[in-house]
Amino acid sequence: MNPLVDLDSAARVAQQIGDYSGTFAFAVSGAVLGVRANYDIVGIAVLACATAVGGGIIRDLIIGNVPPTAFVDMRYVAIALAAALLIFLWRPRIRLATRALDITDAAGLGIFAVTGTVTAHAAGLGAPSAAFLGVVTAVGGGVIRDVLAGEHPSVLRHDKEIYALPALFGAAITATALELGYYTALVGLLAAAGAFTLRILALRYGWRAPRPRRPPEASNPA
Amino acid sequence: MNPLVDLDSAARVAQQIGDYSGTFAFAVSGAVLGVRANYDIVGIAVLACATAVGGGIIRDLIIGNVPPTAFVDMRYVAIALAAALLIFLWRPRIRLATRALDITDAAGLGIFAVTGTVTAHAAGLGAPSAAFLGVVTAVGGGVIRDVLAGEHPSVLRHDKEIYALPALFGAAITATALELGYYTALVGLLAAAGAFTLRILALRYGWRAPRPRRPPEASNPA
Amino acid sequence: MNPLVDLDSAARVAQQIGDYSGTFAFAVSGAVLGVRANYDIVGIAVLACATAVGGGIIRDLIIGNVPPTAFVDMRYVAIALAAALLIFLWRPRIRLATRALDITDAAGLGIFAVTGTVTAHAAGLGAPSAAFLGVVTAVGGGVIRDVLAGEHPSVLRHDKEIYALPALFGAAITATALELGYYTALVGLLAAAGAFTLRILALRYGWRAPRPRRPPEASNPA
Numbered sequence: 001m002n003p004l005v006d007l008d009s010a011a012r013v014a015q016q017i018g019d020y021s022g023t024f025a026f027a028v029s030g031a032v033l034g035v036r037a038n039y040d041i042v043g044i045a046v047l048a049c050a051t052a053v054g055g056g057i058i059r060d061l062i063i064g065n066v067p068p069t070a071f072v073d074m075r076y077v078a079i080a081l082a083a084a085l086l087i088f089l090w091r092p093r094i095r096l097a098t099r100a101l102d103i104t105d106a107a108g109l110g111i112f113a114v115t116g117t118v119t120a121h122a123a124g125l126g127a128p129s130a131a132f133l134g135v136v137t138a139v140g141g142g143v144i145r146d147v148l149a150g151e152h153p154s155v156l157r158h159d160k161e162i163y164a165l166p167a168l169f170g171a172a173i174t175a176t177a178l179e180l181g182y183y184t185a186l187v188g189l190l191a192a193a194g195a196f197t198l199r200i201l202a203l204r205y206g207w208r209a210p211r212p213r214r215p216p217e218a219s220n221p222a
Numbered sequence: 223m224n225p226l227v228d229l230d231s232a233a234r235v236a237q238q239i240g241d242y243s244g245t246f247a248f249a250v251s252g253a254v255l256g257v258r259a260n261y262d263i264v265g266i267a268v269l270a271c272a273t274a275v276g277g278g279i280i281r282d283l284i285i286g287n288v289p290p291t292a293f294v295d296m297r298y299v300a301i302a303l304a305a306a307l308l309i310f311l312w313r314p315r316i317r318l319a320t321r322a323l324d325i326t327d328a329a330g331l332g333i334f335a336v337t338g339t340v341t342a343h344a345a346g347l348g349a350p351s352a353a354f355l356g357v358v359t360a361v362g363g364g365v366i367r368d369v370l371a372g373e374h375p376s377v378l379r380h381d382k383e384i385y386a387l388p389a390l391f392g393a394a395i396t397a398t399a400l401e402l403g404y405y406t407a408l409v410g411l412l413a414a415a416g417a418f419t420l421r422i423l424a425l426r427y428g429w430r431a432p433r434p435r436r437p438p439e440a441s442n443p444a
Numbered sequence: 445m446n447p448l449v450d451l452d453s454a455a456r457v458a459q460q461i462g463d464y465s466g467t468f469a470f471a472v473s474g475a476v477l478g479v480r481a482n483y484d485i486v487g488i489a490v491l492a493c494a495t496a497v498g499g500g501i502i503r504d505l506i507i508g509n510v511p512p513t514a515f516v517d518m519r520y521v522a523i524a525l526a527a528a529l530l531i532f533l534w535r536p537r538i539r540l541a542t543r544a545l546d547i548t549d550a551a552g553l554g555i556f557a558v559t560g561t562v563t564a565h566a567a568g569l570g571a572p573s574a575a576f577l578g579v580v581t582a583v584g585g586g587v588i589r590d591v592l593a594g595e596h597p598s599v600l601r602h603d604k605e606i607y608a609l610p611a612l613f614g615a616a617i618t619a620t621a622l623e624l625g626y627y628t629a630l631v632g633l634l635a636a637a638g639a640f641t642l643r644i645l646a647l648r649y650g651w652r653a654p655r656p657r658r659p660p661e662a663s664n665p666a
Contacts, residue, residue, distance in 0.1 A: 067567075379483070432484060
């Protein structure tokens with residue numbers, strides 16, 4: 001079963017390129033986190049793979065596309081391993097690594113929000129469900145990465161800039177365009193770029209979502 | 223494929239009401255934990271959704287009901303988001319939040335133990351397997367919530383009152399009634415209420431499961 | 445759907461024995477970790493079950509074998525519960541428990557690397573994909589165990605001996621033999637024993653994978 005079968009040919013190629021790019025970006029983010037956490041080469045490779053293919057595997061299990069693409073097309077794992085090796089050899093400095101992690105994570109987030117939504121819609125889900133699954137695909141790899149590495153997931157942290165909202169932005173544009181029949185590879189590219197830009201601007205200018213005002217005793221939590 | 227197809231009509235309505243109620247209860251528990259952990263509105267919404275639909279998604283993946291109901295019927299996510307917004311606006315105090323978390327978590331636990339078992343049985347699993355999957359459905363959402371929020375899962379903690387046993391109680395009664403052909407909506411309601419009551423009594427009176435007596439050097443663990 | 449249908453009869457029996465043995469070994473490792481973490485009997489049972497059947501459930505979901513074997517054949521859960529009860533009654537000392545955890549974890553790792561690869565290959569995956577899924581099956585239960593118990597997964601830790609590589613060794617031998625048509629129960633046994641031995645030798649002699657050399661400021665991480 002190929003969930004991409006009802007996309008036109010150009011859109012399929014764009015979708016494939018997008019999926020490979022997102023895989024590479026997320027793999028780099030996982031590998032960089034592994035270097036920062038002082039993992040060995042195997043730990044770095046495992047974290048790179050889990051981050052890169054984790055979101056897509058969740059997406060494929062949910063739409064019933066089994067075995068998931070990452071287990072059929074070994075290029076995804078190969079891309080993730082290449083990214084891990086690259087980062088292992090490069091050994092970035094902490095400050096640079098943090099910036100590289102932020103940028104590649106934002107790229108993976110934007111790309112997978114779009115390709116996840118497209119895959120879900122092609123599998124027959126309605127627009128709201130497809131957008132929801134696009135967001136799950138986009139944030140899933142990063143959540144797996146953070147949970148495995150013992151870090152608090154970025155998608156939840158109150159001291160962090162907005163993370164799920166840029167993914168929702170890209171997924172919602174994509175789902176709307178698909179529903180209205182206006183989706184093209186260019187629309188997908190723009191939606192991914194929009195989500196990426198939103199995330200990077202949020203990091204740059206410290207955009208955060210509102211928090212509940214805490215009642216008095218909250219300043220001294222148990 | 224509708225796994226509920228061989229339930230009679232009244233039982234189906236009851237099952238649906240139960241699933242919505244359990245979703246709301248677990249969503250509140252996730253949102254309350256998010257408020258207590260000082261998350262922003264997006265983190266609270268994500269944690270509410272993950273807690274509310276996590277157990278059901280695991281259940282649906284295991285019985286092959288794909289896409290899982292939570293991705294087809296967007297009312298589950300809408301209920302979870304409404305619960306998150308409610309808690310965000312209410313901003314409960316820590317002490318009250320802990321009690322609200324305990325009660326809503328117990329309600330979700332009891333309800334999902336029953337509806338999870340019913341869904342699994344309707345999908346063709348035998349009574350022991352159905353009860354096992356009912357327990358997984360009931361504790362799954364809470365485990366996801368606790369792992370995401372970086373808390374030790376309640377189902378494991380030795381300093382906590384019994385948690386999995388009330389779920390097993392509700393699931394076992396449901397599975398037995400289903401197997402003997404005596405299952406009705408009322409039986410399900412009573413089983414869920416029994417599991418809820420058992421959990422609340424355990425919290426009230428500090429019921430705990432036995433622990434292994436530790437050998438001498440255990441008092442000074444590595 | 446029985447993914448073992450195209451194995452010959454002797455290989456099927458061996459596969460079954462292997463799966464039961466691996467389940468027992470991983471259940472012991474989970475139960476021992478539960479005792480060490482001072483869990484109660486329920487927590488120990490939950491951790492034993494999650495470790496023992498977690499990897500196999502992931503494998504079955506990925507190849508589309510639903511409901512996963514662990515939910516159809518209740519002997520897997522029964523074996524895990526028996527292992528949990530055994531460890532609960534035995535109450536091993538910390539030093540002994542650590543050794544028992546290492547040995548049973550290595551046994552489960554080697555066995556599941558082989559049986560996971562065989563199951564994946566029988567379900568139609570190519571040799572590289574089957575070996576990849578074998579590794580996921582082998583390390584999956586341990587990762588679930590460690591994440592639930594709040595420990596850093598062994599597969600990632602830089603201060604730990606090699607863990608994923610022995611699994612990859614066993615899976616690669618198995619996949620190669622299957623692809624060339626030379627796979628027999630004896631080959632599987634040898635591959636599992638090889639992976640087990642590699643892991644035990646790594647623990648004994650402190651074999652570790654290389655780490656990236658850190659740049660200067662890394663000694664003072666943020």
